[in-house]
Amino acid sequence: MAVLSAGATWPLTANAQKRLPTVGVLWHAGSAQEEEVYLSVMQKAFRDLGYVEGRNVELLHRYPAETPALFERFAKDLTDRKVDAIIAVTGRSAREVKRATNTIPTVFVVVPDPIGAGLVDSLARPRGNLTGLSLIGIDLSGKRLELLKEAIGSLTRVGLLADLIEPAAQSFLTASQTAAAALGISTVVQEAATPDDIGRAFERFRQDGVDAAILGPGSMLFNERVRIGQLALTYKLPILVNVAEMLPHGALMSYGQDFPEFFRQAVGYIDRILKGAKVEDLPIEQPTRLKLTINVKAARVLGLLIPETLLTRADEVIE
Secondary structure (H helix, E strand, C coil), X not given: CHHHXXXXXXXXXXXXXXXXXXXXXXXXXXXXXXXXXXXXXXXXXXXXXXXXXXXXXXXXXXXXXXXXXXXXXXXXXXXXXXXXXXXXXXXXXXXXXXXXXXXXXXXXXXXXXXXXCCCCCCCCCCCCCEEEEECCCCCCHXXXXXXXXXXXXXXXEEEEEEECXXXXXXXXXXXXXXXXXXCCCEEEEEEECCHHHHHHHHHHHHHCCCCEEEECCCHHHHHCHHHHHHHHHHCCCCEEECCHHHXXXXXXXXXXXXXXXXXXXXXXXXXXXXXXXXXXXXCCECCCCXXXXXXXXXXXXXXXXXXXXXXXXXXXXXX
C-alpha cells in the first residue's frame, strides 16, 4: 500500500516541479505603470491565445527606465535565467539582447530599421536569433507635413524635435527638412537628449515663432508624452506625433503605424516560437496599415478648427 501510495503521488510531484515556458520582456520605461498602454495590450494578446500566467506561461518583465546600464544588466539577467524567448521593446532593447545571447529566440517590436541597426541581415529570412516587427517602410515625412498643412492652413514655419538617443533621429530631420522645403515651409530644429531639454525646446519654438511642431521617433519622447502634451497646450503649439497613444495628453495629430497591433503580432510570434517555430522561418513584418488620429479636444484648446474633410478621413477622432 505504501509503495502504491508513493507511486500514485509521483506524477503529481513531477508535474508540480515541471518548469513553465518562460518569456522575458525587456521594456524601455521604468515601471509597469509607465508601460501600461502597451503592457495591457500584450497581456490581453497572451490571454486571447490561451496563455494564463502561472498556469501555462511565466512572463518576466524588466523595466530599464531608459538607463543604458540597466538595459545591459536586464538583458544579461534574462539570458542567464535561460528564458525560452524574449520580447525586446525598442531598438536599444534588441541591441542589448543581441549582445547578451545568440541562441534565445527574440522578437523585437518597435525598431525603425533592423537591417541598418545591425540586428538582422534580411527581412524575409532573418538568420540568428532575432526577428520581429519593423517600422521600416515608406518615408512619411512629406505626408505628415501635408496633413499638418491641411489642418493649419496658415502653416509656414514648423519646429522639428529630435530625440538624440534615437538612432533614426538624423534620418527624421533630413527627410522632414527636405519635405518642408518642397512645400515652401521653413523649419526650426531642436534636439533633446534628456526630458529637461524638452521644455527648453518648446521655449525656443515660441521664440522662433513656429506655427506647429513635429516630433521625431524615440522612446524618451514617448515616455514624456504627458509633459509634451501639457507643454503643447500651455504654449498653444499644435504638435504632430507618430504614435497615436500620445494624443490623449494634448498632442493634436498622429500619423503612423498601429503600435498596439505591433504588440499583438509580437505575442503571436512568441506563440509560434513556443510551439516550435524557428526564427529563420518567421520573416520580419513591416507595417501594412497607417493610422490617422486627430485630437479635436486639443484643437479646441488651441483655438483650431479642423476641416471636416480631414476629420472624415481620420481613423480615430478624440472628442
